[in-house]
Amino acid sequence: MKEFDTIIIGGGLSGSSTAFHLSKKGYSVLIIEKEIEGNIMPCAGGMASSMRKFLPLNINEAIESKIKNVEFRWKSSDNVIADLSGESPFWIVRREKLDKLLLDEAIKFGSEIIRPVKAVKITRQNKTWIIKCSNKVTYKSKFLVIADGSQSQWAGYFNLGPKNPRFANTIALRLKGLGNIPKDSVRFEFGFVRYGFAWAFPLKNSVNIGLGTFLNNKPLEDEDLNNKVIKSFGFEDLSFKVAHKRLRIWNGIHKLNGDRVLVVGDAASLCDPFLAEGIRPSLISSYYAAESIDKCLSINNNDLNNYSSIISSEWGKSMAWGKRIAQIFYRFPRTGYQLGVKRKTAPKRIAQILSGQMNYEDIAKRVIKRLLTKSED
Numbered sequence: 001m002k003e004f005d006t007i008i009i010g011g012g013l014s015g016s017s018t019a020f021h022l023s024k025k026g027y028s029v030l031i032i033e034k035e036i037e038g039n040i041m042p043c044a045g046g047m048a049s050s051m052r053k054f055l056p057l058n059i060n061e062a063i064e065s066k067i068k069n070v071e072f073r074w075k076s077s078d079n080v081i082a083d084l085s086g087e088s089p090f091w092i093v094r095r096e097k098l099d100k101l102l103l104d105e106a107i108k109f110g111s112e113i114i115r116p117v118k119a120v121k122i123t124r125q126n127k128t129w130i131i132k133c134s135n136k137v138t139y140k141s142k143f144l145v146i147a148d149g150s151q152s153q154w155a156g157y158f159n160l161g162p163k164n165p166r167f168a169n170t171i172a173l174r175l176k177g178l179g180n181i182p183k184d185s186v187r188f189e190f191g192f193v194r195y196g197f198a199w200a201f202p203l204k205n206s207v208n209i210g211l212g213t214f215l216n217n218k219p220l221e222d223e224d225l226n227n228k229v230i231k232s233f234g235f236e237d238l239s240f241k242v243a244h245k246r247l248r249i250w251n252g253i254h255k256l257n258g259d260r261v262l263v264v265g266d267a268a269s270l271c272d273p274f275l276a277e278g279i280r281p282s283l284i285s286s287y288y289a290a291e292s293i294d295k296c297l298s299i300n301n302n303d304l305n306n307y308s309s310i311i312s313s314e315w316g317k318s319m320a321w322g323k324r325i326a327q328i329f330y331r332f333p334r335t336g337y338q339l340g341v342k343r344k345t346a347p348k349r350i351a352q353i354l355s356g357q358m359n360y361e362d363i364a365k366r367v368i369k370r371l372l373t374k375s376e377d
């Protein structure tokens with residue numbers, strides 16, 4: 001039986017991106033994906049364009065909007081607009097297309113994928129991983145990448161990431177037309193959703209709407225309130241289907257690798273606990289995962305510790321502040337909105353965060369001080 005250099009469990013964004021980087025370097029890769037091709041992802045597709053550096057391929061086809069303004073509202077009023085022009089823009093990508101482009105390119109470089117097939121049992125013999133799948137076939141590899149998303153079964157099995165993962169509850173829907181959302185703006189709506197917010201991100205001819213609650217596992221069951229939020233985005237016809245998803249969010253710095261195994265993307269609990277940004281950490285983690293595995297395979301070593309340290313410094317440090325900001329902001333959202341969003345310099349800072357030019361660590365100490373003391377700059 002063929003032994004692959006790497007098997008990746010999960011063919012979503014982070015799995016496909018890891019496969020792309022590894023197969024581009026010439027390694028043999030197998031992706032095991034449990035779903036059929038073409039499912040719509042409950043993801044709004046907002047992405048900092050600075051992420052291009054982790055995507056060395058043409059993704060123009062997946063970019064549906066280039067965002068110039070970010071609108072913030074408190075209960076449908078009290079608007080603040082952050083101007084992104086002049087900063088690196090923020091893009092809205094159609095996730096199904098982005099994931100497919102990455103996967104197709106990985107396959108072009110030699111990656112293989114089997115679907116719909118679930119990994120059901122994983123064992124190891126000496127240096128070889130043995131993966132039994134729901135199609136009754138067993139596959140072998142030297143390295144293993146866990147990329148099975150927020151509902152990950154395998155991250156915990158290998159003790160990777162937090163022992164007690166934290167989740168945001170989300171609702172996602174895609175509506176035809178743009179409602180009252182300008183085609184080059186995204187909107188963040190605060191005040192309606194307890195411990196969270198709602199967002200509307202425009203694609204070419206539709207809008208991705210989401211509601212998320214980030215503290216205390218608060219469910220989003222109040223249908224009247226949800227409909228009120230959706231109406232505030234300019235939609236009257238409320239006969240739509242929604243997708244509910246529990247999104248695994250960042251919960252501390254933890255080891256993300258073991259011996260010849262590592263975890264990427266949502267399965268690694270990398271999603272931003274304040275704004276639910278998960279595309280960026282998926283692309284960053286898959287890029288460094290491929291770099292670390294490449295290093296091991298090229299010098300016949302199995303030490304992936306470097307991967308956990310890089311993710312901690314490149315992403316975790318900022319998220320530690322993101323978590324603190326979320327805990328204060330969502331507990332005291334009105335004050336948070338007045339002092340964190342409505343200040344003169346806030347729109348520029350927010351634009352810089354969204355475009356990837358600044359991280360939470362850069363702004364957090366000042367923001368927290370302000371939120372706690374209500375002091376002026």
Ligand SMILES: Cc1cc2nc3c(=O)[nH]c(=O)nc-3n(C[C@H](O)[C@H](O)[C@H](O)COP(=O)(O)OP(=O)(O)OC[C@H]3O[C@@H](n4cnc5c(N)ncnc54)[C@H](O)[C@@H]3O)c2cc1C
Nearest residue numbers: 010012013014034043044045046119148149265266278279
């Ligand atoms: C409502 C919503 C809106 C969002 N909006 C944004 C946004 O605007 N911007 C942003 O940056 N982030 C956003 N995110 C977060 C972003 O969607 C995720 O962080 C991103 O999808 C993570 O990619 P992933 O590949 O790690 O996981 P996924 O995309 O979930 O992929 C995991 C894959 O693994 C497969 N799988 C699972 N178990 C197995 C198994 N046992 N065997 C084989 N395959 C398996 C699944 O079928 C899936 O294809 C949003 C999330 C939600 C829920």
